[in-house]
Amino acid sequence: MGFWRTSLMARLVGYFLxxxxxxVGLVSFSAYWRARKALENLVFEGLNASAxxxxxxxxxxxxxxAKDVSLxxxxxxxxxxxxxxxxxxxxxxxxxQRHQDLLAYLQQxxxxxxxxxxxxxxxxxxGQIRLSSIPDFEGQYRVSDxxxxxxxxxLFVQTVYPSPITAKPAMTISYPLRTEEGGVFGxxxxxxxxxxxxxxxxxxxxxxKTGETYLVDxxxxxxxxxxxxxxxxxxxxxxxxxxxxxxxxxxxxMYTNYAGVPVIGVYRWIDTQxxxxxxxxxQQEAFAPARRLATTITLVGFTSAGVLAGGVFLLARQIAxxxxxxxxxxxxxAGGDLTPTAPVLTDDEVGVLARSFNQMTxxxxxxxxxxxxxxxxxxxxxxxxxxxxxxxxxxxxxTQADLLFENALLRSEDAANSFxxxxxxxxxxxxxxxxxRQADRQLYAALRKGEFCYVLNARQMGKSSLRVQIMRRxxxxxxxxxxxxxxxxxxxxxTADRWYAGLAYMLASSFDLLGKINVRTWWKEKxxxxxxxxxxxxxxxxxxxxxxxxxxxxIDEIDSVINLDFETDDFFVLLRSCFNKRAxxxxxxxxxFALFGVATPSQLISDKTRTPFNIGHAIxxxxxxxxxxxxxxxxxxxxxxxxxxLLREVLDWTNGQPFLTQKICKLIRDQKVAIPAxxxxxxxxxxxxxxxxHNWELNDEPEHxxxxxxxxxxxxxxPKSLLQLYEQIWHGETIQVVNSPEYKELLLxxxxxQEEVILRVHNRIYQLIFDRSWIHHALTRG
Numbered sequence: 115m116g117f118w119r120t121s122l123m124a125r126l127v128g129y130f131l132x133x134x135x136x137x138v139g140l141v142s143f144s145a146y147w148r149a150r151k152a153l154e155n156l157v158f159e160g161l162n163a164s165a166x167x168x169x170x171x172x173x174x175x176x177x178x179x180a181k182d183v184s185l186x187x188x189x190x191x192x193x194x195x196x197x198x199x200x201x202x203x204x205x206x207x208x209x210x211q212r213h214q215d216l217l218a219y220l221q222q223x224x225x226x227x228x229x230x231x232x233x234x235x236x237x238x239x240x241g242q243i244r245l246s247s248i249p250d251f252e253g254q255y256r257v258s259d260x261x262x263x264x265x266x267x268x269l270f271v272q273t274v275y276p277s278p279i280t281a282k283p284a285m286t287i288s289y290p291l292r293t294e295e296g297g298v299f300g301x302x303x304x305x306x307x308x309x310x311x312x313x314x315x316x317x318x319x320x321x322x323k324t325g326e327t328y329l330v331d332x333x334x335x336x337x338x339x340x341x342x343x344x345x346x347x348x349x350x351x352x353x354x355x356x357x358x359x360x361x362x363x364x365x366x367x368m369y370t371n372y373a374g375v376p377v378i379g380v381y382r383w384i385d386t387q388x389x390x391x392x393x394x395x396x397q398q399e400a401f402a403p404a405r406r407l408a409t410t411i412t413l414v415g416f417t418s419a420g421v422l423a424g425g426v427f428l429l430a431r432q433i434a435x436x437x438x439x440x441x442x443x444x445x446x447x448a449g450g451d452l453t454p455t456a457p458v459l460t461d462d463e464v465g466v467l468a469r470s471f472n473q474m475t476x477x478x479x480x481x482x483x484x485x486x487x488x489x490x491x492x493x494x495x496x497x498x499x500x501x502x503x504x505x506x507x508x509x510x511x512x513t514q515a516d517l518l519f520e521n522a523l524l525r526s527e528d529a530a531n532s533f534x535x536x537x538x539x540x541x542x543x544x545x546x547x548x549x550x551r552q553a554d555r556q557l558y559a560a561l562r563k564g565e566f567c568y569v570l571n572a573r574q575m576g577k578s579s580l581r582v583q584i585m586r587r588x589x590x591x592x593x594x595x596x597x598x599x600x601x602x603x604x605x606x607x608x609t610a611d612r613w614y615a616g617l618a619y620m621l622a623s624s625f626d627l628l629g630k631i632n633v634r635t636w637w638k639e640k641x642x643x644x645x646x647x648x649x650x651x652x653x654x655x656x657x658x659x660x661x662x663x664x665x666x667x668x669i670d671e672i673d674s675v676i677n678l679d680f681e682t683d684d685f686f687v688l689l690r691s692c693f694n695k696r697a698x699x700x701x702x703x704x705x706x707f708a709l710f711g712v713a714t715p716s717q718l719i720s721d722k723t724r725t726p727f728n729i730g731h732a733i734x735x736x737x738x739x740x741x742x743x744x745x746x747x748x749x750x751x752x753x754x755x756x757x758x759x760l761l762r763e764v765l766d767w768t769n770g771q772p773f774l775t776q777k778i779c780k781l782i783r784d785q786k787v788a789i790p791a792x793x794x795x796x797x798x799x800x801x802x803x804x805x806x807x808h809n810w811e812l813n814d815e816p817e818h819x820x821x822x823x824x825x826x827x828x829x830x831x832x833p834k835s836l837l838q839l840y841e842q843i844w845h846g847e848t849i850q851v852v853n854s855p856e857y858k859e860l861l862l863x864x865x866x867x868q869e870e871v872i873l874r875v876h877n878r879i880y881q882l883i884f885d886r887s888w889i890h891h892a893l894t895r896g
Contacts, residue, residue, distance in 0.1 A: 131423045138415030146408035150401050154378065157400045158366045159542055160320055161380035161393040168327055169384055169391055171314045176387065179229060179306055180271055180287050186223065186233075187289035187302040192216070196235055196291050196300055199244050213245060220247050232305040235291070236262055238298050256303075261286040265301040273388045274308070274329075274337050283308055283337055312338055315391075320534070325395035330356050332388055347372065355381040359390035368397060447475055535749055535780035537773065537816055541579040547776060548579060549738050549745055557584050557733045561593075561666055561708060566693055566730040568672075568709040572864030574773040574818055575735045577710045581668050584708075594663040596624030601671040610680040614645035618652045621667065627660055646684040653692060653705060664704045672711035675718065686719045690726035714858045737770020737867075737876075746775070750782045754789040763798040769877035771864075773818050774806075781805050802879060810883050819883060825863045827892060831855050834893060840865065841889045844881065849873045 186192060195216045202209040220233045224247055234256075235245040241257030256262045264270035265288025277284040284305055291300035315327050315338070329337035334350025354369035359381035366380040371394055379394040443456040455475065456468040534547075541548045553569070557580065560567050569577050585595045603616040619633045636656070640648045657665055675682040695702040715727035722728065738746075743761060751757040760782070768774040781801055782789075789797050805813060814820050826840070827833050835856050843849050843866055850871050851857055860866045860873070865884060867876045875881045 127423055127427045131419060134419035134422065135416065138412060138419060141415065142408045142412045145411055146404050149404035149407050153400055153404055154368075156542060157378050157395060158380065161325075161378065161395065162366065164320055164327060165380050165382055165391055165393040168314055168317070168393075169382065172311060172384065172391075173386055175229070175310060175314065176271060176285075179304070180269060182227065183287045183289050183302070183304050184269055186304075187291060191219070192302070193291060193293075195219075196245075196302075197293070199235070200237055200300055216245060217247065217249070220245075229307050229310050230304050231307040234301075234303040234305070236301045236303065238266060238291075238300050241301075244300075259286075261288040261303050262301055264288065265303060266290050266298050274331060285311075321393070322395055322399050324399045325393070327391065327393045330360070330390040330392065332360060332390075334360065337389060353379075355379040355392055355394070356390060359383050359392065535746070535776045535783065537777045537780055541582065545579075546748060547746060547779075548583060549576075549742050549772070551576075551580075551736065551738070551742050553580060553733050553735050554583065556731075557708070558587065560731045560733070561588060561706065564664070564703055564706045566689065566707055566726055567733055568715075568727060568730050569733045569735060570672075570709070570711055570713055570715070571735045572862050573712050573821060574771075575737075575864065576772040577735065578670065579772075580735070581670060581708070581710055585666075585668055588666060592663055593666055594625060594661045595666045595668065596621060597668045597670060598624065599670045600674040603674075605674050605677040607679060611645045613678065613680075614649045614685075618649055621652070621657065625657065625661060625665075627656065630660060631656055644684075646688050649685075650688050650691070654701075658701045658705060664706075666706055666708065668708045668710065670710045672709045672718065673713035674711075676713060683719050683721055683724065686726050687721075687724045690724065690729065693726065693729060712862050714862065716853075717858075737768070738765065738772060738775055739770060740765060743770070743775065746779050750779055753782065753785075753787065754794060755791045756794065760789065760794040760798070763794045767798060767802050767878050769867075771877055774877070774879060777818075778802065778806070806879060807882050822863050822865050822880070823884070825859075826865065829859055831859050836860060837889055837893050840884070841886075843873050844875055844884070844886065844889065 195212050198212045199209060199216065202212075204210075204213075216235075224230045224233060232251075233247045234243050234251070236243055236256055241255050241259070241262045243252050243254050243256065246252050261270060261272040264272070268290065270288050272286045272288070274283050274285050276282070285308060286303055286305050288301050288303040290298045291302055292298055315329055317327075318325060321327070330351060331337050334352060334356065336347075336351065351372040353372055354367065356372070358365060360383070362383045362385075364382040366378075368376065368378050371377045371379065376397040377394040378397055378400050379392060381393075382391050383389075384391055443454045446454045453475075455472045458465050458468045458472075536545060536547060557567055557569070561584065569580065571577060581597065585597060589595050598617065598620050600617075603613055603620070608616075615633070615637050618637060622628050622631060622633050636652075637648060640651060643651065675685065689707055692702055692705055692707075715725060716722075719725045719727070740758075740762060743765065747757045747761055750760060754760045764775060764778050764782075768778060778798070778801065782798075785801070810819055826836055829836055836859060839849070839856050840860060843860075851868050851873060857873070861868060865876060865880055866873050868874075875884075
């Protein structure tokens with residue numbers, strides 16, 4: 115402790131080191147919890163997406179099987195042959211011949227339909243199996259089985275149940291066999307092969323190493339050909355998530371799974387199948403990146419602090435050395451010895467101080483007053499030096515912050531191991547494949563200024579992902595934001611009153627105001643006003659009164675208003691009036707709107723004098739540029755020696771179209787094959803031809819190219835005129851943009867783009883798919 119009190123250098127280094135370690139600890143702790151929360155939200159979204167996809171695939175699979183069973187049961191051949199079998203004794207030669215023919219036919223059907231395990235024909239009066247694709251079961255009775263009882267009435271799907279014969283899970287679809295007069299003489303039943311259901315549910319894509327999805331029936335039993343009735347759980351499986359799902363609830367939470375492992379889980383009840391669908395991933399795996407981040411920051415921070423402490427020690431030592439020499443001389447003078455002189459070791463302020471000290475001792479012999487004046491000069495110099503040391507400390511802290519930032523960049527490079535592309539849909543906030551474009555900066559800056567903005571473009575150009583990114587960023591800065599999808603309100607046979615009321619309810623729900631105001635009562639109390647006036651009053655009396663921050667309403671699918679049965683010009687006039695009222699009421703300065711959709715301003719409102727689009731800020735969404743698309747290299751950089759060349763080849767095919775660019779990058783990554791130098795062009799060309807262009811209508815998953823095709827061929831405008839105009843563009847004719855519906859519809863389809871005032875086919879992929887042959891075929895068919 116004596117050394118600590120007497121050594122300036124020890125205290126300087128010690129305090130700096132202590133402050134650095136505390137800072138590193140706080141940064142590590144904060145980074146861990148922020149990363150954990152972000153990972154938790156990301157995992158919930160991923161599990162929800164996986165569960166929704168598998169639920170849809172399961173329902174679609176069952177529906178397809180039911181349609182095929184109906185077709186087989188109504189086949190004239192099956193009906194005619196079945197009537198003969200049911201009317202003849204088994205010993206009759208005709209019965210045996212028809213039995214053999216029909217059995218061979220059904221076995222061919224089962225061979226073609228790999229999802230079918232057994233086909234049964236049962237008599238209507240006794241439930242006897244007169245014919246089965248598994249002959250051992252013929253002659254048995256199924257008079258009390260649900261698929262027989264319900265199958266006599268019409269198409270019936272008996273959801274997963276334990277087979278009374280094999281004790282394995284089974285699913286049966288039945289359909290009545292009817293005579294030409296409509297009478298039921300039998301039932302056709304098909305036992306499904308559940309391997310496909312297992313493939314759908316047990317697919318682990320996007321679930322990591324520990325993620326899994328599984329089904330549980332209403333008796334708390336696993337539903338899987340591998341797990342059904344597992345002996346390890348004689349009383350069924352019970353967890354917080356399973357119990358909630360069996361109670362017909364849908365949700366997500368963290369809990370302990372059936373094996374006693376803490377997991378992050380999403381659960382939902384599939385009503386059509388009477389099954390609970392669970393999607394879970396171990397918490398240890400989900401939060402591992404957060405722990406690695408905190409550990410890395412701590413290690414790098416401690417290392418940086420140690421290095422900087424050493425630098426401070428050396429710097430302090432150099433500073434303190436001449437001061438110590440000067441102090442020694444001053445001590446002797448204070449003892450009454452005026453003969454010593456201070457050594458001049460440097461030419462800086464300390465050297466000047468030493469020379470001044472020597473002059474001071476000379477003058478001291480003549481005047482003590484001169485010594486006091488000189489002491490004041492010494493104190494001023496020491497203070498100036500102390501300020502310099504403080505500035506040095508600030509510089510060292512800034513250097514440490516730079517090191518921490520560089521470490522974060524290094525960590526981003528390491529994250530490439532878990533990197534993946536997302537083809538279609540909105541990219542989540544922390545998606546590594548999100549590409550920041552000029553539109554991001556324009557929309558963010560405009561909304562912060564309170565400007566009315568609109569993003570009107572073709573589908574799958576990244577509008578929804580842009581909205582998600584900007585909205586989350588503004589929310590983090592304290593803005594109150596809400597995303598409203600107008601397609602959820604409905605657009606067929608809905609009245610203006612119900613439409614505007616639905617919009618008000620969605621706003622109240624999005625801003626969490628339902629607990630403060632009863633929207634139904636409030637709306638009825640204002641029924642003396644028109645619906646659009648009531649919505650305007652809702653903005654003023656509710657949103658601007660209850661919310662004190664700046665309010666930004668993101669309205670998606672704005673093109674839904676085109677199909678409404680009532681005039682919607684007043685809705686856009688209301689948006690304009692909110693902007694105009696800012697001059698008279700400052701509260702309206704806190705309210706602004708951003709519109710997203712596939713339409714043009716003239717399609718949305720016809721009155722140009724009242725349109726809000728002539729006062730708004732149009733945000734143009736262009737394709738990815740090479741310098742913008744650099745984040746996409748993290749997923750494919752390890753497969754090629756020249757990543758930039760590979761990225762240029764991809765953009766050369768897609769012209770930066772976001773959906774296609776993400777898709778081709780994902781195809782390259784999924785190949786997991788190294789690309790030799792100078793083979794980038796050939797590799798991308800072969801991949802595009804084989805996986806995108808060839809047989810494109812079947813390979814178009816998720817759907818993109820078919821969407822473009824259908825918008826052209828099913829357009830409300832004359833499809834023939836659109837095709838003729840597109841044919842001119844495809845042939846390279848110089849077509850200048852004019853203000854006509856056909857030109858605008860082609861642009862909104864995404865098939866063509868505008869370059870200055872000229873229309874061009876958007877990219878090489880579209881040009882090869884929607885070529886001269888396709889155009890002529892479409893014109894001929896039309």
